[in-house]
Amino acid sequence: MDETAKYLIHAEITAAGVVERSDVVGAVFGQTEGLLGDELDLRDLQDSKKVGRIDVDIRSEGGNSYGDITVGSGLDKVETAILAAALETIEQVGPCSAEIVVTDIEDIRSAKRRTVVERATELLADFDADAVRTEDIVETVRQRARVEDITSYEGLPAGPRVADSDAIVVVEGRADVLQLLKHGVKNAIAVEGTDVPEAVAALTRERTVTAFLDGDRGGDLILEELSQVGKLDYVAVAPRGRSVEDLPYEAVMSALREKIPYETVADAESPAAAFDADGGGEESVALQPGAGEGDAATAVAGVEGESTAGAATAGGRPDTTSEPEESVETAEESDVDADSATDTPTVLSDQIDAVIGTDSDTVRLLDAELTVLSEGNATEAVSLIEGCDPPPQTVVLDDICSQKVLDVAAQRGVEVVVATGDGEYVKQPTSVQVRTV
Structure with a gap:
């Protein structure tokens, strides 16, 4: 096809016999000669580069021949349409009767425009994703500095203060350690699953320990094993149905402030029941001023009246106070995240259990209050999400x-999709969080 071609004529040919490519090309030239006058003579148009070569893909099956014809055209729309219609007048190819049907006239420039639009959209999305706003520069640098502080303790992901702090925070996985580091808590260590490592069990017998776990069944199981293989002093949990790795700064600090003694949890039917009965825990733990706001800030995970290594002041300078009871400060009541105490009619973990835990082969669409907007077969997920009004915020599939x-x-505008696994993504939108069960 000539590089100046603006249109592509696509046609299909059927011949009642066995024919070859040369037979088709010969029939095209022979049977259109003189049909359209001198101005649209096919040979003259090829010589002047206004029509490209005639591409023919032919195959024979059961004594008949079938194929595709493609002709590039540099003519205008009207002349190209006339040339395409002329192809349909061909009734014989070689010794065989034949029929040619034009299936499409493609605008090459339009196809290129679509390619340009699609590629430009991808480039713009990548550009926006990598862009850092001026007001975000300081916080971005701080967060990256904190995340880079992650270390390894006996092969487990841990904050840099785990080795020498009097108090530690035990979390579930590496992502939880990173999230706490981002918020200034540098004495967290991950158990990496429900099988609690001996290194963590040994630490719990030597330090003041707070278990900070997800608000789901997995967090309950880890808490149970931790209590069997080690020693716990306090328990803090994320809001029911949420993970520590997803919590913003205010929710992390609120959960740590509102932790309760492990004995209270041990005597209750479940951690959730213990927190409900306790009313959210006592504010027996506080942060040093500026915790989570400076590079050297460290969250305090000990109990009131006990010394806590690694506490820092707002300027990042170590607290020089020698009295143990002054190393911890009681948090202001205004710092407590009131939203964390708000009850909702249901929780995400219940929805996940109902849909995925029962192998229901269904999809459930939820609003911001986790109320069911729509439900149907999992194979109809795309159409259900498209037609749901109002749009859902969470999809459980x-x-x-x-x-x-x-x-x-x-x-x-869906914010979270919970599914049994990830598919093969060509491009994953940054606006949608995918969680797999």
Whole structure:
């Protein structure tokens, strides 16, 4: 095809016999010669580069021949359409009767424009994702500095103060350690699963220990094993149905302030019941001024009246106070996140258990209050998300999260998709968080 071609004529040929490419090309030239006058003579148009070469893909099956014809055209729309119609007048190829049907006239420039638009959209998305706003520079540098502080303790992800702090925070996984580091808590260590490592068990017998776990069944199981293999002093939990790795700064600090003694949890039916009965825990733990706001700030995880290594002041300077009871300060009541105490009619973990835990092969669409907006077969997830009014904020899917589900979720403003696994994504929108069960 000539590089100056603006249109592509696509046609299909059927011949009642066995023919070859040369037979088709010969029939095209022979049977259109003189048909359209001198101005649209096919040979003259090829010589002047206004029509490209005639591409023919032919195959024979059961004594008949089938194929595709493609002709590039540099003519205008009207002349190209006339040339395409002339192809349909061909009735014989070689010794065989034949029929040619034009299936499409493609605008090459339009196709290129679509390619340009798609590529430009991808480039713009990447550009926006990498852009750092001026007001975010300071916080971005601080967060990266904190995350880079993650270390390894006996092969486990840990904050840099775990080795020498009198108090530690035990969390579930590496992502939780990173999240706490981002908020200035540098004495956290991860158990990396429900099988608590001996290194963590040994630490719990030597330090003041706070277990800070997800508000789901997995967190309950880890707490139970921790209590069997080690020693716990306090328990803090994320809001029911949420993970520590997803909590913002205010929620992390609120949960740590509102932790309760382990004995209270041990005597209750479940951690959730213990917190409900306790009323959210006593404010027996506080942060040094500026914790979570300076590079050297460290969250205090000890109890009131006990010394806590690694506490820092707002300027990042170590607290030189020698009296143990002055190393911890009681948090102001105004710092408590009131939203964390708000009850909701249901929690996400219950929805996940109902949809994925029962192998229901269904999809459930939820609003901001986790109220069910729509429900149906998992195979109909795309159409249900598209047609849901109002748009859902959370999708719980008992199936793999496919690219189509992810795309329509991003279009409708869905914030979270919980599925049984990840599909093969060509591009994952940054606006949708995918969680797998």
